[in-house]
Every structure is written in structure tokens, then in C-alpha cells.
Amino acid sequence: MSHAVDQNLDVNEPKLTDHSYDGIQEYDNPMPGWWVWLFVGTVVFSAVYWLYFETGVPERSIFDQYTAHQTQVMTQRFGELGGDLTPNADTLVKYSSDPKEAKWLAVGKSTYQANCASCHGIDGGGGIGPNLTDDHWKNVRNIEDIATVIKNGANNGAMPAWGTRFNHPNVLVLTSAYIASMRGTKPSNPKAPEGSVIGPWAAAPAAPASTSPSAN
Numbered sequence: 001m002s003h004a005v006d007q008n009l010d011v012n013e014p015k016l017t018d019h020s021y022d023g024i025q026e027y028d029n030p031m032p033g034w035w036v037w038l039f040v041g042t043v044v045f046s047a048v049y050w051l052y053f054e055t056g057v058p059e060r061s062i063f064d065q066y067t068a069h070q071t072q073v074m075t076q077r078f079g080e081l082g083g084d085l086t087p088n089a090d091t092l093v094k095y096s097s098d099p100k101e102a103k104w105l106a107v108g109k110s111t112y113q114a115n116c117a118s119c120h121g122i123d124g125g126g127g128i129g130p131n132l133t134d135d136h137w138k139n140v141r142n143i144e145d146i147a148t149v150i151k152n153g154a155n156n157g158a159m160p161a162w163g164t165r166f167n168h169p170n171v172l173v174l175t176s177a178y179i180a181s182m183r184g185t186k187p188s189n190p191k192a193p194e195g196s197v198i199g200p201w202a203a204a205p206a207a208p209a210s211t212s213p214s215a216n
């Protein structure tokens with residue numbers, strides 16, 4: 001064991017770099033070439049990746065691709081319906097209550113759970129937004145008003161306007177139907193009623209009387 005560092009004593013002794021900071025010396029031990037090149041490769045790749053995906057060219061970002069794909073899948077699925085749905089009373093009553101349409105109502109349910117449950121509760125019991133399961137409503141008199149509220153929002157954006165933010169227009173209709181279907185269910189933690197009591201959901205009258213102000 002030698003006390004002084006002497007580079008010339010042993011050829012197998014690791015080499016030292018020739019600088020010394022506060023008497024501290026460094027071994028001259030570079031990373032292996034393959035490692036350095038791998039590292040350089042990741043840096044170059046990240047720049048190319050960033051330029052390709054993150055500079056705002058439409059339809060390239062993962063999000064745009066996902067949205068486009070979703071729309072495509074939706075359109076394909078909705079093809080079975082043979083035409084787009086309109087949020088009128090007949091359609092909403094049908095999709096909210098007909099067990100044969102349950103698979104379509106499920107589209108409304110998953111949309112609700114992803115976008116609305118944060119404010120209205122997972123079971124519609126209410127939270128920031130009103131309880132959607134009771135007979136009291138603030139902005140809704142007829143079943144088709146549900147779609148109008150969702151589309152346009154309410155109370156200066158306290159209820160956000162969803163407009164065309166859904167992947168497909170049918171999603172608005174099916175989400176409205178799902179809201180209608182929650183009425184009368186028993187949420188675990190219901191918020192106190194807000195607004196006034198309205199009549200049961202009803203399909204449009206078979207022959208709308210021209211004297212009735214509420215017809216359509």
C-alpha cells in the first residue's frame with residue numbers, strides 16, 4: 001500500500017484525468033461508446049418526436065388520432081341505427097325506457113360517467129349540480145329540454161355547454177335519454193330538491209293540438 005498516488009507505479013492502476021480540484025482527482029473512466037450513442041439517440045429521437053406530434057399539426061397528436069378513431073367507431077356503431085337521432089320527445093322516451101334499446105342507453109351512461117358524474121354524482125344524486133333523479137327541475141319542463149340544457153348549458157356556464165363537444169351528435173341524444181332514465185332511481189346520497197316539480201316524461205302528443213301552447 002502506497003500512501004502517495006503515483007500513476008507510474010502500476011500499469012493496471014486506473015488512469016487519472018489530469019485536473020485536480022481542491023486536491024480531488026478523477027479517474028479517467030468514460031461511459032462505453034454504445035451507451036453514449038444510445039443516449040445521443042434518445043435525445044435526437046425526442047426532438048424528432050416532439051416536432052412530429054407536439055407542434056400542432058392537426059390529426060397527428062395522440063389525442064387527435066384517438067378522437068378521430070372514436071368518431072369512426074361511433075359512426076360505425078351508429079350505422080346500425082340507420083340515420084342520426086333527433087333529440088325530440090319520442091326519441092328520448094324510446095331510448096330512455098325501451099329495454100330493447102339498452103345497448104344504446106349504455107352509450108349515454110358511459111358518457112355521463114365520464115363527463116357529468118363529477119358534478120352530478122355517479123348515480124345522479126347531485127353535487128355541484130342538481131339532483132337528476134327527483135321530480136324537481138330548474139331548467140327542464142319537458143323531456144326534450146334535457147338535450148337543450150346539455151347542449152347550451154345553464155346558469156351562465158355553471159352547467160357547461162356541451163354543444164358539439166361529443167364525438168357524434170347521437171351521443172348528445174343518448175346522454176339526454178340516460179338523464180331521463182335516472183329519474184325515479186334512488187341515489188345513495190341525494191341532494192335536496194331544487195327547482196319545481198314537473199309532470200312525468202311524455203312522448204309528443206300523437207296529434208299536436210294547435211291550441212296547446214306547449215305542443216312541441
Ligand code: HEC
Pocket residue numbers: 111112115116117118119120128129130136137138139140146149150154155158159160162175176179194195
Ligand atoms: C362543472 C359542473 C357540471 C358538469 C361537468 C355538468 N353539469 Fe349539469 N349542471 C351543473 C349545474 C351547476 C347545473 C344547474 C344550473 C342551474 O343552476 O340552472 C346543472 C344542470 C344540469 C341539468 C338541468 C337540471 C335542472 O334541474 O334543470 C342537466 C339535465 C344537466 N346538468 C346534465 C348534465 C350532463 C348530461 C352533463 C355531462 C355531459 C353535465 N350536466 C355536466 C353542473 C355541471
